[in-house]
Amino acid sequence: AKGTLYLYFPGKEELLLALHERHAEGYFQALGALLANPAxxxxxxxxxxxxxxxxxxxxxxxxxxxxxxxxxxxxxEETAVAHAARVGMALEQLGAALERRFPALIRGAGTTLLMQSYVLIVGLWQLLQKPKNYPSCQDRAEVRFLRRDYPSELDQALRALWLGYTEPRGGAPVATPQSATPVELP
Structure with missing residues (x-):
C-alpha cells in the first residue's frame, strides 16, 4: 500500500533516490567483480x-x-549528503581498482574517470531525448542534429574518454585529476 512506503521513505524524492541507488549498486557490484577477477x-x-x-x-x-x-x-540536505558519501565511497574504491588494472591511470584518475563517465552517460541521454511536451521538436531543421542513436553515440564518446585516460602517451600520465583537490566554495 502507498502508505506503507512512507514508513520507510519520508517522501517521493527519497524513494526515487533509493531506487536509483539500488540500480547503480548493480553496476558498481558488476564492475567491482570484473576488476577483482585476475583475468x-x-x-x-x-x-x-x-x-x-x-x-x-x-x-x-x-x-x-x-x-x-x-x-x-x-x-x-542530510539525505543528499548521505547519498553523495555512499556514491563517493563506491567511486573511490572502484577508481582505485581501475588504477591497479590500468597502469596509465595516475592516483585519483580512476575516480575522476568514473565520475566523468557517469556525467557523459546521463548528460548525453538528456541531450538526445525527445522532449515529452514537444514530440516533433527533433523534426525541425534547426535541431535535427539531435536525431542520433544514443547507444552508438555513447559508445563512441565513452570509448574516446576511456582511451584518453588509459592509453599511455610517451610514458606520461594522460590526465591529472584536478578535482582530487577539494575546492572551497563561497
Whole structure:
C-alpha cells in the first residue's frame, strides 16, 4: 500500500533516490567483480557493463536524470549528503581498482574517470531525448542534429574518454585529476 512506503521513505524524492541507488549498486557490484577477477580487463568489457546496467534497463537513465535534478532542490540536505558519501565511497574504491588494472591511470584518475563517465552517460541521454511536451521538436531543421542513436553515440564518446585516460602517451600520465583537490566554495 502507498502508505506503507512512507514508513520507510519520508517522501517521493527519497524513494526515487533509493531506487536509483539500488540500480547503480548493480553496476558498481558488476564492475567491482570484473576488476577483482585476475583475468585481463579491457575497455570493451567495461563498456558492456555500462550497456547492460545503465543503457538497457528502461528505468535507469530517466531515474538518474530525475535524481540529479532532485539533489539540490527537493531532498533534505542530510539525505543528499548521505547519498553523495555512499556514491563517493563506491567511486573511490572502484577508481582505485581501475588504477591497479590500468597502469596509465595516475592516483585519483580512476575516480575522476568514473565520475566523468557517469556525467557523459546521463548528460548525453538528456541531450538526445525527445522532449515529452514537444514530440516533433527533433523534426525541425534547426535541431535535427539531435536525431542520433544514443547507444552508438555513447559508445563512441565513452570509448574516446576511456582511451584518453588509459592509453599511455610517451610514458606520461594522460590526465591529472584536478578535482582530487577539494575546492572551497563561497
Amino acid at each position: 585481463p580487463v579491457n575497455i570493451d568489457q567495461i563498456l558492456a557493463l555500462v550497456q547492460k546496467h545503465m543503457v538497457e534497463p528502461p528505468a535507469f537513465l530517466p531515474l538518474a536524470s530525475r535524481c540529479l535534478g532532485l539533489m539540490d532542490q527537493c531532498l533534505p
